[in-house]
Amino acid sequence: MENKVIIAGFGGQGVLSLGQLIAYASIEEQKEVTWLPSYGPEMRGGTSNCSIVISDKIIASPIVDRADCVIVMNRPSLEKFSPKVKDGGILIINSSLIPDSYERSDICVIKIKANDFAEETGSIKNANLVMLGAFVGKSGVFSVETISKVIDEKFSGKPKLIPGIKEAFKIGYEIGQKY
Amino acid sequence: MKQLMKGNEAIAEAAVRGGCRAFFGYPITPQNEIPEYMSFRMSEVGGVFLQAESEIAAINMVYGAAGSGARAMTSSSSPGISLKQEGISYICGADLPCVIVNMVRGGPGLGGILPAQSDYFQAVKGGGHGDYHMLVYGPSTVQEAVNIMYNAFDKADKYRLPVMLLGDGMLGQIMEAVELPEMKDINSFPKKKWATDGSGIGAERRVINSLFIDPDSLEKQNYNLFSKYELLKRDETQYEEYMIEDAEYILVAYGTVARVCRSAVDILRGRGIKAGLFRPITLFPYPTDRLFKIADKEELKFFISVELSMGQMIEDLKLAVNGKKKVNFFGKVGGNVMSPEDIVDNLISKIEEN
Numbered sequence: 007m008e009n010k011v012i013i014a015g016f017g018g019q020g021v022l023s024l025g026q027l028i029a030y031a032s033i034e035e036q037k038e039v040t041w042l043p044s045y046g047p048e049m050r051g052g053t054s055n056c057s058i059v060i061s062d063k064i065i066a067s068p069i070v071d072r073a074d075c076v077i078v079m080n081r082p083s084l085e086k087f088s089p090k091v092k093d094g095g096i097l098i099i100n101s102s103l104i105p106d107s108y109e110r111s112d113i114c115v116i117k118i119k120a121n122d123f124a125e126e127t128g129s130i131k132n133a134n135l136v137m138l139g140a141f142v143g144k145s146g147v148f149s150v151e152t153i154s155k156v157i158d159e160k161f162s163g164k165p166k167l168i169p170g171i172k173e174a175f176k177i178g179y180e181i182g183q184k185y
Numbered sequence: 186m187k188q189l190m191k192g193n194e195a196i197a198e199a200a201v202r203g204g205c206r207a208f209f210g211y212p213i214t215p216q217n218e219i220p221e222y223m224s225f226r227m228s229e230v231g232g233v234f235l236q237a238e239s240e241i242a243a244i245n246m247v248y249g250a251a252g253s254g255a256r257a258m259t260s261s262s263s264p265g266i267s268l269k270q271e272g273i274s275y276i277c278g279a280d281l282p283c284v285i286v287n288m289v290r291g292g293p294g295l296g297g298i299l300p301a302q303s304d305y306f307q308a309v310k311g312g313g314h315g316d317y318h319m320l321v322y323g324p325s326t327v328q329e330a331v332n333i334m335y336n337a338f339d340k341a342d343k344y345r346l347p348v349m350l351l352g353d354g355m356l357g358q359i360m361e362a363v364e365l366p367e368m369k370d371i372n373s374f375p376k377k378k379w380a381t382d383g384s385g386i387g388a389e390r391r392v393i394n395s396l397f398i399d400p401d402s403l404e405k406q407n408y409n410l411f412s413k414y415e416l417l418k419r420d421e422t423q424y425e426e427y428m429i430e431d432a433e434y435i436l437v438a439y440g441t442v443a444r445v446c447r448s449a450v451d452i453l454r455g456r457g458i459k460a461g462l463f464r465p466i467t468l469f470p471y472p473t474d475r476l477f478k479i480a481d482k483e484e485l486k487f488f489i490s491v492e493l494s495m496g497q498m499i500e501d502l503k504l505a506v507n508g509k510k511k512v513n514f515f516g517k518v519g520g521n522v523m524s525p526e527d528i529v530d531n532l533i534s535k536i537e538e539n
Contacts, residue, residue, distance in 0.1 A: 026189075026360070033189050033362050041189075041360035045215055046299055046520070067448035068359055068441070071524035 007062055009147055010070040013137075014055035014087050015079025015100070020134035024077070025056035027138060030156045031148045032060045040068035053082055060147060075145060077137050079120070084108065098140050098182075100133065116140050116185050123177045129167070132174035139178020144185050187362040192327045193218035195363050196286060196350065197226065199334035200258055202368045205284065206232035207257040209246035211239055211265060214298040215354035216288035219260040240265040244272030251281040252393040254380030256338045256371075260286035262354075263304050264295055266312075273347060274313030277410065278395030280379075282341030284334070285319070286350045288357040291520045299520020300354035302440060305497035308351045309469040316407055318414050319347045320421060321469040323439035327361040329466075335366050340421070342375065344413050351468060353493065355441040355522065414470070423466035424475060428454065432461030433484050434532055437476075437502050438491040439465045442523070446491050449528035459484070460532060468498070476505035487511040487539060491528060494518060511539070 011028065015021045022043050032039035043056045057070040072092040078084045079100045091097045093112045102121030109115075118140050124132040142148055153175060161168050190198070197219045200208075208227055210220040220236065227234035233250070237243035243259050250257035261269060266287045276283055287308065291301040308321045320340055324330035330352065337348040381391050397403035425443075428450055429435055438446040443464040453460040463479065465472050479485070487510055490499035496514045503512050515531045517523045523531075 029189055029360055033187065039189070039360075039362060042355065043358055045354065045358050065361075065444075066451065067445040067525050068355070069445055069522055069524050071526050 008065075009060040009075070009145070010073045011058045011060070011075045011077065011141070012055060012070055012073045012087050012090060013058070013077045013079075014053065014083035017052050017054040019054075019079045020131060021054045021079060022056050024134040024138055025058050027153070027156055027160065028058050028060070028141075030160060031152050032058075034152050034156055035148060037062060038065050040065050042068045053080070053086075055083065055087070075141060077141060078104065079133065079137065080104065081106070096141070096144055098137055098144075100137065102133070114144065114185055116144060116182060118178060118181055120178070124174055127173040127177070128170040132170055135171050135174035136178035139175040139180075140182035141178075142175075143179035143182020145182075150179065187364050189360050190327065190363050191218055191358065191360050192330060192352070193288070193357040194222045195327050195331050195365070196334050196352075196357075197222040198365060199331040200284065200337070201226050201230055201232075202366055203335040204256045204338045204369050204371050204374060205258050206230065206371065207247075207250040207255040208232065208234050209237050209243040209250070209257070209259050211237050211243050211261065213262045213265045215290060215300075215357045216260050216262050216286065218357065219286060219288075240268035241272065244269035244276075247283050247285075248272055248276050248279070248281065251276065251283045252279070252381050254377040254382045256284075256342075256374075258284040258286070260288070262288045262290045263292050263301070266304065266307070270307075270313035273319070274311075274315050274317065275395045276347055277313075277317035277319070278315060278406070279393050280345040280409075281347075281393065282338070282345050283347045284337045284341055284350070285347055286352065289351065289353045291518065297520040298354065300441065300493060300522055301518065301520060302353060302442065302493040303495070303497065303518065304351065305468065305492070305494060308349055309471070309501070317410055318417075318469050319349045320344065320417055320467070321349045321351055322466060323351050323468045324356065324466070325440050325443045325464065327356070327359060328363050330356060331363050331365065335369075342377070344417065345379075346410075346413060351440070353441055354520075359441075418470040421467055422470045422472050422474075424472040425464040425466060427462040427464070429461035429463060429479065431459055431484060432482075433459040433486045434536070435461045435463050435479065435485060435488050436491050436528065436532070437463045437465070437488055437498070439468060439498065442491055442493055445523060445525055446528055448525035449532070452525055452529050453532060458532070458536075465498075471501045471505065473501070473505040476502065477507060477509075480506045480509035485510055487513055487535070489513040489515055489532060489535065491523070492516045493522065
C-alpha cells in the first residue's frame with residue numbers, strides 16, 4: 007500500500023517541516039518513506055513544496071505525479087497541484103488564504119481555515135499542524151499517538167510550543183475525521 | 186536502527202565512518218549540506234575541515250593531503266567539479282587515492298540548481314586532460330550511496346585512484362531512512378608505503394609527481410594507469426537487473442532516474458507490457474559485457490536509455506549493445522525530472538513507432 011502526498015504553499019508556512027513530520031511519523035511506524043523537497047530558486051514569499059511517498063515496501067520513484075493527497079496552503083499551489091490529486095484522492099485546502107470555491111466530484115475536498123484555527127492556538131505558525139491533523143484525521147495513515155510522540159521529539163527543544171502545536175493538530179484531526 | 190537523513194548528510198556521515206579525516210570544499214547548491222555537516226563532524230573525529238578560497242584550491246588541498254596518506258575528499262556540483270578537473274587529472278597522474286562527490290545540477294555554464302545527469306561524460310571519460318579514468322558510482326538511493334561511500338576510501342586506496350560518487354540534486358536533497366554502518370577503525374587501514382608522510386626516511390625515496398618528462402617513463406605510467414582500469418573492469422563492475430528475464434523492452438538508467446524507471450516498469454507490467462530495467466551501479470567501469478549478452482535475448486525488441494541529459498550514457502550503451510538491438514533514448518533536461526507516467530507514455534509511443 008503506497009500513500010503519495012504533495013504539500014505546497016508559501017515559503018515560511020512550514021510546508022517542508024509538515025512533510026518532515028509525516029516522514030518521521032512513517033519511520034516511527036516502521037514504514038518506508040521518501041521526502042523530496044523542491045529546492046529550486048524559491049525564496050521567502052515564493053512557493054515551496056515537497057513530495058512524500060509512504061509505503062510498506064521499498065519505494066522506487068520518489069517523484070509524485072498522481073497523489074493520494076494534496077495539501078495546499080496558498081492559492082498558487084491550489085492552481086498548480088490540485089490537478090495532481092488522483093481519482094478518489096484527498097485535497098486539503100487552507101481556506102483562510104484560499105476562499106475560492108473549488109469543485110471536483112471525483113475526490114474528497116476538505117476546506118479548513120488553518121490560519122484562523124492556528125491563531126486560536128496561539129501562533130499562526132501552527133497552520134501546518136492544522137493541515138497535518140486534517141490529513142491524518144481523514145486518511146488514518148498514522149495513529150494519533152505516533153504523531154504525538156513525533157511532536158514531543160521534534161519540538162523537545164521548544165517545550166513551550168508543544169501544547170499549541172498539539173491543539174492545532176487536534177482541531178485539524180477532528181475536522182478531517184468528519185469528511 | 187534506521188534513521189531519517191538527508192542524502193547529503195548521510196553521505197557525509199558514511200564518509201566519516203569509512204575513514205575520511207580530511208575534507209576540503211567550497212560551497213555550491215545542491216551539495217552544501219556535505220561541507221556543512223563536515224564542518225562540525227571533522228572536528229569531532231579529529232579530522233581536518235577546510236573551506237577553501239575556491240574549488241581549485243580545494244582539489245589541490247585534496248591532492249596534498251592524499252599525497253601525505255590521508256583519507257581526503259571533496260564535494261561539489263557541476264560548475265565546481267569543472268573547476269576541479271585540472272587537480273583531478275594531476276591526482277590521477279600521480280596515482281593518488283581520494284573521493285570526490287558530484288551532486289550534478291543542470292548545465293552548461295552556471296546552468297541551474299536542479300537535478301541533472303549531464304556530467305556523465307565528464308565523470309566517466311576522464312574530465313580533465315590526459316588518458317585517465319576514475320572509479321565512478323551512480324547510486325540510486327540514499328542507502329546505496331551510504332554503502333558505496335562507506336567503502337569508497339578502501340577502493341581508492343586499493344587502486345590508488347579517485348573514486349567519484351556521481352549523484353544529482355535529488356539524491357542530495359531527498360530524505361530517506363538509512364541504516365548507518367559502524368565507524369571503521371582508522372588504525373586498521375593498510376599502511377601506505379608510497380605516502381610522503383615523513384616515515385621511511387633513509388629507505389627508498391618517495392616522490393609524489395605527475396610530471397614524467399621522459400617519454401618512455403610517461404608511456405609506462407599510461408600503461409600502469411590502464412592496467413588498473415582493467416582490474417576495475419574485472420573486479421568492480423556492478424549493476425542491478427529488474428524484471429529483465431522475459432523483457433521485450435529494457436529501460437537502462439542509473440542514479441535516481443533508475444528509481445523512476447523501476448516504478449514505470451511496475452506500471453507497464455500491470456498493463457501486460459513486458460518491460461524491464463537494467464541499472465548500472467558503476468558507470469566506470471560500465472557493465473558492457475553483461476549488456477552485450479543481454480542484447481542477444483531473442484524476445485528483446487529494444488533498449489531505451491533514460492537520462493536527465495540530451496543523451497550521454499546512451500553512447501556507452503550503444504557500444505555495449507554493438508548494433509545487436511535498437512537503442513532508443515528518452516531524456517529530460519534543465520532540471521526537470523520525468524515521472525514514471527512520462528516514461529510509460531514514452532515507451533508505449535516507441536512501441537507504436539517500431
